[in-house]
Amino acid sequence: MAHRRNLTLLLAAASLALSIPRARAQDQMPILTNHDPKATSSDPKISNFDVATVKKNKSDTHMMRIMMKPDGFACDNIPLKTLIAQAYGIKQDLISGGPDWVDSEGFDVDAKVLGPTLDILKSLTPEDLQSMLQSLLAERFNLKLHRETRTLPIYELVVAKNGAKLKELPPIDPTAEEAKAPADRRRLGATSTGPGEFNGEAVIITNLADHLAYIVHHPVTDKTGLTGIYDINLKWTPEDQPAEAATEVDCAQGKLVGPCSQLTGPTIFTALQEQLGLKLQSSKGPVETLVIDHADPPSEN
Numbered sequence: 001m002a003h004r005r006n007l008t009l010l011l012a013a014a015s016l017a018l019s020i021p022r023a024r025a026q027d028q029m030p031i032l033t034n035h036d037p038k039a040t041s042s043d044p045k046i047s048n049f050d051v052a053t054v055k056k057n058k059s060d061t062h063m064m065r066i067m068m069k070p071d072g073f074a075c076d077n078i079p080l081k082t083l084i085a086q087a088y089g090i091k092q093d094l095i096s097g098g099p100d101w102v103d104s105e106g107f108d109v110d111a112k113v114l115g116p117t118l119d120i121l122k123s124l125t126p127e128d129l130q131s132m133l134q135s136l137l138a139e140r141f142n143l144k145l146h147r148e149t150r151t152l153p154i155y156e157l158v159v160a161k162n163g164a165k166l167k168e169l170p171p172i173d174p175t176a177e178e179a180k181a182p183a184d185r186r187r188l189g190a191t192s193t194g195p196g197e198f199n200g201e202a203v204i205i206t207n208l209a210d211h212l213a214y215i216v217h218h219p220v221t222d223k224t225g226l227t228g229i230y231d232i233n234l235k236w237t238p239e240d241q242p243a244e245a246a247t248e249v250d251c252a253q254g255k256l257v258g259p260c261s262q263l264t265g266p267t268i269f270t271a272l273q274e275q276l277g278l279k280l281q282s283s284k285g286p287v288e289t290l291v292i293d294h295a296d297p298p299s300e301n
Contacts, residue, residue: 049111049136054136064077083109109136141297154282154287155281157279163277221285
């Protein structure tokens with residue numbers, strides 16, 4: 001069987017761009033990369049983009065775009081808070097502080113690597129690319145922030161009462177390079193997502209938990225105890241109302257009728273139980289957050 005892989009962060013070809021309405025900035029989409037999965041910690045590194053332009057978006061559009069290009073990173077109409085989420089691999093609603101404009105004003109960024117470092121760019125890991133974006137934000141926005149661990153509402157992903165409805169796949173033999181990494185970093189497959197849909201080939205449950213966090217707007221901790229590799233196909237009806245998770249819980253428990261009557265299919269909570277035999281239960285736990293201490297608007301360049 002051909003080895004199937006997944007990037008912890010969303011994979012995108014150089015020509016692919018993600019465009020979403022400004023109103024959906026809280027969707028918390030992970031950063032796009034064209035990462036070569038063969039890259040290892042011994043590969044050459046570059047710490048900064050060679051050239052970059054950062055300027056306030058002055059168009060009337062409400063669309064946002066983020067993409068990884070063959071020579072670097074680019075985005076249109078992206079707020080600084082969203083860029084921080086991309087750079088630090090954290091959900092946007094776990095970032096606090098800073099002036100009002102950090103999540104209300106959009107910026108256009110075009111950051112490039114030149115000359116011989118282009119080949120190195122192709123071999124960088126998602127963490128390397130995030131580090132480069134962190135450096136860019138610190139330089140152009142004079143960004144300063146710190147981490148804080150707070151006790152916040154979370155969800156625990158557990159096995160439902162009647163048991164999981166997942167079939168474990170045979171183990172995937174690691175390549176020689178992968179064998180050097182810890183086992184939990186080798187068991188990676190391929191994922192694809194869309195509105196109301198999650199598809200995973202040869203993935204671990206943590207992959208699903210990470211995606212669910214973006215859907216229910218709270219961190220999701222894997223408490224299933226399932227350690228195998230699975231093919232996962234999950235479909236539900238997206239719900240964009242405020243306090244989305246609470247509404248869906250009430251719908252699933254039959255506590256609300258009006259809002260639920262507008263749904264044409266199962267909520268994410270119902271779909272998890274019916275299709276996968278898994279359940280999201282409310283809890284509280286330590287969550288790492290980012291606090292913006294200082295940020296300045298970038299000078300036009």
